[in-house]
Amino acid sequence: MNQMEKILDYFGETKDFIDAKLKQYMTNEEPLLKVLQESINYTLYSGGKRIRPLFCFIVGELFDVPREKLFSLACALEMIHTASLIMDDLPHMDDARIRRGKPANHLIYGQDVAALASIGLLTRAYEVVLNDAELPDDKKTQVVRKLAHVVGIDEMVGGQFVDLKFSGESMEYSTLEYIHAHKTASLFVASGTTAAIIGEATDDEIHALKTYAKNLGFAFQILDDLLDSTGKIEEVGKSLKNDKGGFIALYGIEKSKQLLQEYTNKAFEAIKIFGDKNDKLVALGQVLLKRES
Amino acid sequence: MNQMEKILDYFGETKDFIDAKLKQYMTNEEPLLKVLQESINYTLYSGGKRIRPLFCFIVGELFDVPREKLFSLACALEMIHTASLIMDDLPHMDDARIRRGKPANHLIYGQDVAALASIGLLTRAYEVVLNDAELPDDKKTQVVRKLAHVVGIDEMVGGQFVDLKFSGESMEYSTLEYIHAHKTASLFVASGTTAAIIGEATDDEIHALKTYAKNLGFAFQILDDLLDSTGKIEEVGKSLKNDKGGFIALYGIEKSKQLLQEYTNKAFEAIKIFGDKNDKLVALGQVLLKRES
Numbered sequence: 001m002n003q004m005e006k007i008l009d010y011f012g013e014t015k016d017f018i019d020a021k022l023k024q025y026m027t028n029e030e031p032l033l034k035v036l037q038e039s040i041n042y043t044l045y046s047g048g049k050r051i052r053p054l055f056c057f058i059v060g061e062l063f064d065v066p067r068e069k070l071f072s073l074a075c076a077l078e079m080i081h082t083a084s085l086i087m088d089d090l091p092h093m094d095d096a097r098i099r100r101g102k103p104a105n106h107l108i109y110g111q112d113v114a115a116l117a118s119i120g121l122l123t124r125a126y127e128v129v130l131n132d133a134e135l136p137d138d139k140k141t142q143v144v145r146k147l148a149h150v151v152g153i154d155e156m157v158g159g160q161f162v163d164l165k166f167s168g169e170s171m172e173y174s175t176l177e178y179i180h181a182h183k184t185a186s187l188f189v190a191s192g193t194t195a196a197i198i199g200e201a202t203d204d205e206i207h208a209l210k211t212y213a214k215n216l217g218f219a220f221q222i223l224d225d226l227l228d229s230t231g232k233i234e235e236v237g238k239s240l241k242n243d244k245g246g247f248i249a250l251y252g253i254e255k256s257k258q259l260l261q262e263y264t265n266k267a268f269e270a271i272k273i274f275g276d277k278n279d280k281l282v283a284l285g286q287v288l289l290k291r292e293s
Numbered sequence: 294m295n296q297m298e299k300i301l302d303y304f305g306e307t308k309d310f311i312d313a314k315l316k317q318y319m320t321n322e323e324p325l326l327k328v329l330q331e332s333i334n335y336t337l338y339s340g341g342k343r344i345r346p347l348f349c350f351i352v353g354e355l356f357d358v359p360r361e362k363l364f365s366l367a368c369a370l371e372m373i374h375t376a377s378l379i380m381d382d383l384p385h386m387d388d389a390r391i392r393r394g395k396p397a398n399h400l401i402y403g404q405d406v407a408a409l410a411s412i413g414l415l416t417r418a419y420e421v422v423l424n425d426a427e428l429p430d431d432k433k434t435q436v437v438r439k440l441a442h443v444v445g446i447d448e449m450v451g452g453q454f455v456d457l458k459f460s461g462e463s464m465e466y467s468t469l470e471y472i473h474a475h476k477t478a479s480l481f482v483a484s485g486t487t488a489a490i491i492g493e494a495t496d497d498e499i500h501a502l503k504t505y506a507k508n509l510g511f512a513f514q515i516l517d518d519l520l521d522s523t524g525k526i527e528e529v530g531k532s533l534k535n536d537k538g539g540f541i542a543l544y545g546i547e548k549s550k551q552l553l554q555e556y557t558n559k560a561f562e563a564i565k566i567f568g569d570k571n572d573k574l575v576a577l578g579q580v581l582l583k584r585e586s
Contacts, residue, residue, distance in 0.1 A: 113454065113458075119415070119444070148416050
């Protein structure tokens, strides 16, 4: 087995492990809440690649954090990500009907239940970290402060608002950048930086992880726009955007491909400071960007 | 000025103080987010009585907590309460059109913005406590864990779900109790118990505060149902419930009035353990229940 195969094996095992941990953390036995729990499970176990927990664990390894100190955080990141998918798909938001190849949560459970499932997931994310006996109080405080900041109006909520209200073919690049940086890249960035906080990383190391994650997030978004502009729902597994001003609308396909390469290069450049220990970060980037446009 | 007038003066001053603090905590200067911030402000400063922050401060006085240690928590409680009002009023939730005598948030700003305003408020609530330099990390952790628990599926989200799915004339009393305990009483209870955590209260003292708050919450809810059954929108200041199974539908007006008295008595009985120091808690209960049915 070569190095890359070993890493992909590790990714697969980690994904299974996270699925099992999520089942422990995100359950409720109250019979009255059965359907609400089903709605949560429907999207939480719908085949997500668990990229954010993986990033969290990989960063933990860089700083020799015992893995059990990251279980709650890794699951919290996935809960927040899932909550944002359910919320963004709602009819009064992005009005998406297909997610991971299946009908969106609200089409099965209704808008009311989907919205409550989303808030339930968000809230449990903070709870599992705050309840974690493996973490000292100062780390819990720093990590949950960061998570709440990322979810709130300064990041994801703000990014979604600007996407809903200002997306359009005539928007400036700074607006598009605002949307992607806040709506999607921010949680991916936080997946690395929160793990780095637990690992007592230096400011330079945290900065490198931020640069890696932010540029990878942008690269991923361009790839997503490229797929949307050329793909079919069956291939992409989610509703295609009505392209109201993504990278393709602003720059065209060729220039977007060039930007994709530039962001990718910046991401991989940033993690050179970790030397040979960066192999899993490189592999994660490759996995993330391996979908063909 | 007699004792009750002094307390009402204190309540009025505290309300003004909380309004000023909220303006510090819940702002965002990003020009792109101007309308989102307006939506938040629309409901946050729409004449709420600030009952939860008041309860928080009164409990703080019982345990000699310096008031500045409670500023962030008091505002967090009001942010969570406001978030729940905006969310519950949405068309796919309780579909209420009037709140505090004005059109509901979503009728002015749209469902999308209202939903984002609600999540923005919820999230900022955790942030302000976690950012508070007045509180040690162990208290922050305990308090925010409690707040997140109260918001999540085990309490408010679960209560709202059961209200949406199981309310009806044929529901059992246990279901009605579940809804009121989880959807509304839980945050009022937490307003006292989180302040008590900061005040290093004993288990008996916390139990007494829980009993007071839970019974007062139920009494308030019965009063609310009585008002809805007899009131007009102009008097009540919010959309009247289509009575699908509140206390009145289950018990009729006379029995409901009797229950109102019983819950009120239990609430005031519980706080006798604080002796003469309970005068503001008594006054708070009287203010809460002074609306005439």
